[in-house]
Amino acid sequence: MSMSQHVLSLLAGACIASGLFLSPVYAAGDDSSKTPVCKKGEIYDQKTKKCIKQQGSNLTDENKADYAYALAKAERYAEALEVLDTVDNQETAEVLNYRGYATRKLGRTDEGIGYYLKSVDKDPKYAKVREYLGEAYIVKGQIDLARNELETIKSICGTDCEEYKDLAEVIADPSKI
Numbered sequence: 407m408s409m410s411q412h413v414l415s416l417l418a419g420a421c422i423a424s425g426l427f428l429s430p431v432y433a434a435g436d437d438s439s440k441t442p443v444c445k446k447g448e449i450y451d452q453k454t455k456k457c458i459k460q461q462g463s464n465l466t467d468e469n470k471a472d473y474a475y476a477l478a479k480a481e482r483y484a485e486a487l488e489v490l491d492t493v494d495n496q497e498t499a500e501v502l503n504y505r506g507y508a509t510r511k512l513g514r515t516d517e518g519i520g521y522y523l524k525s526v527d528k529d530p531k532y533a534k535v536r537e538y539l540g541e542a543y544i545v546k547g548q549i550d551l552a553r554n555e556l557e558t559i560k561s562i563c564g565t566d567c568e569e570y571k572d573l574a575e576v577i578a579d580p581s582k583i
Contacts, residue, residue: 441472441473441475442476443480443482444457445457446485447459449469450469450476451465453469467493467494467495467498467501468500470490470492471498471500471501471504473489474486474487474489474504474508475500475504477489478504478507478508483508483512484512486504486507487508487509490505497524498528499525499526499528499529499532500525502524502525502528502535503522503525503532503534503535503538505521506518506521506522506525506535506538506539506542507538510538510541510542510545515545515546516546518538518542519539519543519546522535522538522539522542523539533559533563533567533569533570534569536555536558536559536562536573537555537569537570537572537573539555540552540555540556540559540573540577541573541576541583543555544576544580544583545583549577552573552576555573556574556577559573
């Protein structure tokens with residue numbers, strides 16, 4: 407996290423704690439995600455477009471998984487895993503991928519790879535999991551396996567898709583993970 411992101415994160419936390427934000431906060435630096443990030447103990451309900459208490463809510467598994475991913479992209483990995491624990495169907499490609507992402511970002515790379523591989527088994531053409539699996543291989547120094555994932559992504563969506571570009575970028579410069 408850059409210094410400016412850290413300062414913004416601290417400022418956002420202070421504003422949330424003091425009640426200054428009347429609407430949800432969005433994950434910093436992630437333009438691809440439109441899911442807001444709510445304060446701890448709440449989850450964003452896509453149907454009502456509001457942050458609501460996590461317990462007792464009538465949220466769908468898809469809504470919970472998407473929100474967990476938004477939390478992970480906002481670097482709230484442990485919270486993301488807590489939300490994923492509330493999903494009824496733990497065996498979807500998306501839930502497994504997001505669990506892999508959060509655990510990898512918590513430094514548990516081997517555990518993350520295990521989840522990614524289960525996700526690949528569920529949906530071999532899911533490009534996002536291939537990207538993250540490739541990144542995990544780079545963390546482990548297994549560049550050849552990352553390149554294999556890049557080739558698989560190319561066969562799924564070509565060289566113009568975001569997943570291909572992102573993995574190619576980190577293969578070229580592993581410091582960008």
